[in-house]
Amino acid sequence: xxxxxxxxxxxxxxxxxxxxxxxxxxxxxxxxxxxxxxxxxxxxxxxxxxxxxxxxxxxxxxxxxxxxxxxxxxxxxxxxxxxxxxxxxxxxxxxxxxxxxxxxxxxxxxxxxxxxxxxxxxxxxxxxxxxxxxxxxxxxxxxxxxxxxxxxxxxxxxxxxxxxxxxxxxxxxxxxxxxxxxxxxxxxxxxxxxxxxxxxxxxxxxxxxxxxxxxxxxxxxxxxxxxxxxxxxxxxxxxxxxxxxxxxxxxxxxxxxxxxxxxxxxxxxxxxxxxxxxxxxxxxxxxxxxxxxxxxxxxxxxxxxxxxxxxxxxxxxxxxxxxxxxxxxxxxxxxxxxxxxxxxxx
Numbered sequence: 001x002x003x004x005x006x007x008x009x010x011x012x013x014x015x016x017x018x019x020x021x022x023x024x025x026x027x028x029x030x031x032x033x034x035x036x037x038x039x040x041x042x043x044x045x046x047x048x049x050x051x052x053x054x055x056x057x058x059x060x061x062x063x064x065x066x067x068x069x070x071x072x073x074x075x076x077x078x079x080x081x082x083x084x085x086x087x088x089x090x091x092x093x094x095x096x097x098x099x100x101x102x103x104x105x106x107x108x109x110x111x112x113x114x115x116x117x118x119x120x121x122x123x124x125x126x127x128x129x130x131x132x133x134x135x136x137x138x139x140x141x142x143x144x145x146x147x148x149x150x151x152x153x154x155x156x157x158x159x160x161x162x163x164x165x166x167x168x169x170x171x172x173x174x175x176x177x178x179x180x181x182x183x184x185x186x187x188x189x190x191x192x193x194x195x196x197x198x199x200x201x202x203x204x205x206x207x208x209x210x211x212x213x214x215x216x217x218x219x220x221x222x223x224x225x226x227x228x229x230x231x232x233x234x235x236x237x238x239x240x241x242x243x244x245x246x247x248x249x250x251x252x253x254x255x256x257x258x259x260x261x262x263x264x265x266x267x268x269x270x271x272x273x274x275x276x277x278x279x280x281x282x283x284x285x286x287x288x289x290x291x292x293x294x295x296x297x298x299x300x301x302x303x304x305x306x307x308x309x310x311x312x313x314x315x316x317x318x319x320x321x322x323x324x325x326x327x328x329x330x331x332x333x334x335x336x337x338x339x340x341x342x343x344x345x346x
C-alpha cells in the first residue's frame with residue numbers, strides 16, 4: 001500500500017512539474033532564442049573567461065562586460081552591413097519596380113521564344129512584388145523580436161559568466177542522470193555547439209569569398225558587397241546562395257550579357273555549390289566530427305522552431321535525440337556506452 005501511494009505521489013508530482021514546464025515554455029517561447037544564444041556564447045567563452053578570472057585574477061563583472069562588448073561587435077557588425085547593403089536596393093525596388101519587371105519579362109520572352117514555355121508573366125511578377133510589400137510589416141516585427149532577444153541574450157550571458165561555477169555545480173547535481181551520462185551530455189553539448197557556432201560562420205565566410213571571386217571574374221558591379229550577401233545567404237538551408245547568384249545570372253542574360261550570365265551560372269553551379277558541400281564534410285567534421293546530414297536537417301528544423309539561432313541549436317537538437325537514446329541505454333544497461341566524441345575530448 002505504501003509503495004502504491006509513493007508511486008501515486010511520484011506521478012502527481014511529475015505531472016505538476018510537466019504542466020508548469022509546459023506553461024513556462026509556452027509563454028516564454030518568443031524569448032527562447034535569446035536564452036539559447038546566451039548558452040551558446042557561454043560555452044564558447046567559459047574556458048577563456050575562467051582562465052582570466054581564476055589565473056589572471058581579472059574582475060568578474062568587468063571581464064564579463066568585455067566579452068559582451070566583443071560578442072556585440074561580432075554579431076551586430078555583419079547584421080548592420082547586411083542591412084546597409086540590402087536596404088537601399090529594396091527601397092529602390094519598391095519605389096521603381098518597372099526596370100526589374102521589364103528585365104525579367106525580357107528574359108522570360110527569350111526563354112519562351114527558345115523552348116516555347118512562359119516561365120514568368122508580368123502579372124505574376126507584379127503579384128509577387130505586392131506580396132513582398134505586404135510581408136514587410138512582419139519583417140519589421142521580426143526585427144523587433146531580434147533586438148529584444150539580442151538584449152536578453154547579453155543580459156543572461158552576463159549573469160551566466162559571473163556565476164558560472166556555481167551554476168555548473170548546481171546543474172551537475174540537478175540533472176537526474178548517472179555521472180557517466182552527465183559526462184556524455186556535457187561532451188556532446190560542448191562539441192556540437194562549438195562545431196556549429198564556429199563552423200557555420202566559417203562556411204559563410206568561405207562561401208562569400210568564393211562568390212566574390214566569381215562576381216569579380218564575370219564583372220559584377222560591387223562584387224565585394226554581393227560576395228558578402230552571398231555569404232549571408234549561405235546560412236539559409238537548401239536554397240542558400242541561389243538567392244543571390246540566380247537573380248544575378250538572370251539579370252545578365254536578360255540584359256544581353258550572355259557570356260557573363262552563362263559563365264556566372266556555370267561557375268555558381270560547379271564551384272559555389274561544391275565549395276559548400278566540401279566545406280561541410282571537411283570543416284564541420286574536423287571541428288566536431290559532425291555528420292553533414294545532422295547539420296543540414298538540423299538547420300532546417302532549427303530555423304522553423306527557433307528562428308535564426310536555430311542554425312546552431314537545430315543540429316544540437318538532432319544530436320540530443322541520438323545522445324538521449326544512448327543515455328537511456330546507459331541508464332538501464334549494465335555495460336556503459338562511450339561518448340561519441342570521447343576521443344576528441346581526451
